[in-house]
Amino acid sequence: MTTLNVNVHYVTRVEGHGNIVVDVKNGEVKECRFEVVEAPRFFEAFVRGRPYHEINHITSRICGICSVGHSTTSTRATEKALGVELSEQAWLLRKLNFHGEILDSHILHTYYLVAPDFFGVPSVIPLVETHREVVERALRLKKLAGDLCAMISGRHTHPCALVVGGFTHTPKERELREMRERLVAARADMDATVDLFAALPWPQFERETEYVSLRKDDEYAFIDGVVVTSDGFQYPIEDYKKVTNEYCVPFSTAKWTKHNRESYMVGALARFNNNYEQLHPRAKEAAAKFGMKPIVTNPFLNTAAQVVEMVHCVEDSIRIIDELLTRGVREEKPAPVTVRAGEGVGSCDVPRGILFHHYVYDERGICVEANCIIPTNQNLANLNADICALVPQIMDRPQEEVRLLLEMLVRAYDPCISCSTHFLTVEFV
C-alpha cells in the first residue's frame, strides 16, 4: 500500500511563504493541506487614522507585483466614498495602466515562475544559456509592460501618479504613439508566447468548481462591474461579503472564503470561464491553440488563461491608445475632492482574481474602517481541495514526481502570499 510523505517547506517561485503538507499511510490520505506561514502585516488595522489621500499609496504596498491593482481598487473605493467622478480620459488611462499590470504580472508568472518546471530547471536563469531567445523575449515583453505602466503612473511597482480623482501626470501624445508602435511590434512576441505555452505538456487533472469574477456589459471586466459566479449568482460589488464569507483556519495566516460550495476559484481561469465572449478575437484564437473553451475545469490551465489574457491586453491597449489619440490628450489634474464622511467599496479583477477594498471615512476624510479581501485568500480553500483531489490520483508515482506536481499545482494558482496575509509554504510531512 502506498505511503507518501511530502513536506515542502516554503514553496519556491511563488510570491510569499507557503508550505504543502501531504501524509499518506497505507494508501489512506491522513493529511493534506496548503499552509500559509507568511508574517501577518495588519494593513486593515493600520490604515485607520490615516487621511484619504494616503490610503491607496499605503495599500499599494500590500503587493509589489499587483500594486497597480491594489492602488486602482483602493482609489475606486475612496472615489465612491467621497463622491469623486473621473474624467473620460482618466478612465481610459486607468484601464491602460491596468492592462500594463496584467501583462507585467502574467509575464512574470508564465515565463519566470511556471516555465522552469517544464524545462526541468530551478529558475529562468539557466535558460539564459540554453534558451536565450525565450529569456530575451520574456525580458522584452516585461520591459514593454513596465514601460507602459511607467508612462502613465511613473513606475509599475507602487505607482506615484495614480491618485484619488485620476492622475497627477498625463502622458504625451508622442509617448502614446511610440507605445502603440511597440505594442504592435509585440504581436510577434505574443504569437511566439502562445506557441511556446500551447506546446507544453500540461498536467491532466479536472475538478469542477465555482468560478467567481467581475462582469461588465460592454467589455472584458477588470475595473468595476458586478460580481458573477459560474453557478449563476450575481451581486453588486457592495454586497461582496455575500460571496466571500471569510473565516480563519489555524494553519494559515491568510483567511479562507466560501460561497455556494465548499470553495470557489478566482483569477484568469475564472474570468476566462465567465467572460470568454468578451475576449478580443485574437485572444480567442490563442485559446483555440490551447484547445480551451468554457467551462475549463483543469486548474493547471489557469496559466494558459493568463497567456490568453496577455493577448487580449496587448490588443485592447492598442485600441485604448487609438481612442486617446483620436480624442486628443489634454493635460489634466485629478478631479477635485470635497472631503466628507462616506463609505465605498472598490473592486477590480487584478492579475490573480477579484479584489475588494472597503473603507469608511469620517467627516475629516480620515479612514475609520477598512477591509481588503485578496484574490489569493479566496483561492486557498479551492487550492486545498484541488491538492486533496489530486493526491489520490497520483500517489502511486515516485515521491519526487508527486512533489513536483503539487508544487506545479500551487504555482498554477499564481498565489500571492504577501497579499493574502495578508499567504503560504508547501509542507509534505
Place this chain on the structure above:
Amino acid sequence: MSKEQVAGHKEQVAGRTSQNGKPKVAFFDFASCEGCQLTVVDSLQTHLDLLDAVEIVNFREAATLDGWDFDIAFVEGSITRPKDEERLKRIREQAKILVALGACADTGCVNALKNLQPPEEVRRYVYGEHADWYETYAARPLSAVVKVDAVVPGCPIDREEFVEVVKALLVGKKPPVPDYPVCVECKLKGNVCIFHMGGICMGPVTRAGCGAICPTYGDGCEGCRGIISHPNENAMEEVLDEAGLTVDDIMHYFTMFNAYREVGTGKWE
C-alpha cells in the same frame, strides 16, 4: 512528466554551490510586498550581465534554490515576529555582507504604522476572536536586530541604484547612497516645486537617489527613502505650517513611511 523534469527538480531541492569563484549571493525576505526583489528581477532587463558577475544560490521568489553557503545576503522586509529574529541572525552569521534591500528592511516602511496603535486592537481588528492564533510584535527594521553593512533605500528600491550598490560591493567599495535631500534632484530635473503648485512634499528632508520620481510625476514626495542624517526639521515644519497643515497633518506626513523613526516600537513595548 518527463525524466528530465523530475531530475531537474531533484537538483533544485538539493541546492548547489558555485565552483566558479564568483561571489555567492542570496535573497531573503520577511514582512514585505516583495516588490524590491521584483525590482531586482526587473533590473535584468537592462543588466543581464549581472548574472555573469555573481552566483545566485538562494532566491525563493524567483528560483528553486536553497543554498545556505553565500557571501552577500540581500534581505527584504521588516522583522515583525520573534521567530523572524532567529532566521535573520542565521542569515547574519552566514553572510560576509548583509544588505537591507528596500524600505521595509531599512526603515520599517509602512509596516511600522501598526506601532502607532495598541497591539491588542490591531490584532483583534484583523483576526477577531482568533487574534491569539497568530504571532506578531512591533514592526522594526533589520538594524534593530542585527548589524547591517549596506542599504538600498526606497519603496520600492530604484533599479539603477541597486545595480550601483552591487557594483560597489563587488569591488569592495562602500555603496554610494546619497545623504542629501530629494530637492537637489528635483532642482537638477528642473521640476516646478510641488509647494508652488499648492501640494505638500517631504522632499526637503527625504534622502535623494530616486531621481525625485514622485515630484517628477506631479505627486509630492512621501518620504519612502527615509529621512536624511541631518534634516532641518524645524524649517520643514515651518513650511508645512505655512502650507496650512495642522500638527496632526504634519505627523501624518512624518509617519507615513517613517513611523519607526518617530515612535520606534511605540505602543507595543
